[in-house]
Amino acid sequence: MVELQINTTQNVNITFIAASVGERILAYVIDLIIKVAYIVVAFQIVFNVMEWDQAIDKMDGWSQTAIYILLLLPVILYSLVFESLLDGQTIGKRIMKIKVVKIDGYQAGIGDHVVRWFFRIVDLNLLGPLFGPVVALIAIVSSKMSQRLGDMTAGTSVITLKNKVNISHTILEELDDTYKPTYPNVIKLSDNDARIIKETYVKAKASRDYETLIKLRKKIVEVVEIKDFNSSDIEFIDTILKDYNYYTQGM
Known part of the structure; x- marks a missing residue:
């Protein structure tokens, strides 16, 4: 259990409990399952229900790429959208009762979520879908505040809400x-x-x-x-x- 001692801009010390590696992995897996389920359903609708496969095959490479990116856009923006709308939580984080907060004690803003989302390229996707999270895990385990690179850059961390005293x-x-x-x-x-x-x-x-x-x-x-x-x-x-x-x- 890692305690985060946060000193606010008003010189008030607040103690949070950092989310464990296991909690973050489970939240990641839940979100990954949701993303995969969306991809399966979306592509089934486009290629089988709407039968656009032949039409797409006749398009040039740039047009095909644009369509695939459009279909995958909800997956690409998944964490950014949900963390911005759900106060630092994706569906996986909400189920695991963990959330993103600023290390100065305030609520993370849209700019912080954008930075975290952008650094997912390095943290979670650099080594591919299978080994991508390894970079993030190494950063979290070696960081004093259990931060991945995106958290370090954005000035955020992920805390657990399970043992929180009723505020x-x-x-x-x-x-x-x-x-x-x-x-x-x-x-x-x-x-x-x-x-x-x-x-x-x-x-x-x-x-x-x-x-x-x-x-x-x-x-x-x-x-x-x-x-x-x-x-x-x-x-x-x-x-x-x-x-x-x-x-x-x-x-």
């Missing part, structure tokens, strides 16, 4: 029945963002670290895209946390 316990705020939220845009935050904000807020408030509170408030305003607020830094952050709980408690 609502760390970001829960008491709200009375008459509470009225102020900032609906807080839904732009993830649970992990809210946890980092609360941990930083509690620590800075207790130590009277007003400089950190100012930096935290500025970061929240930037991420949540808040234009106007008329309150102190402490009141503002406290309201943000309560609003986040208000809008997400029913999810």
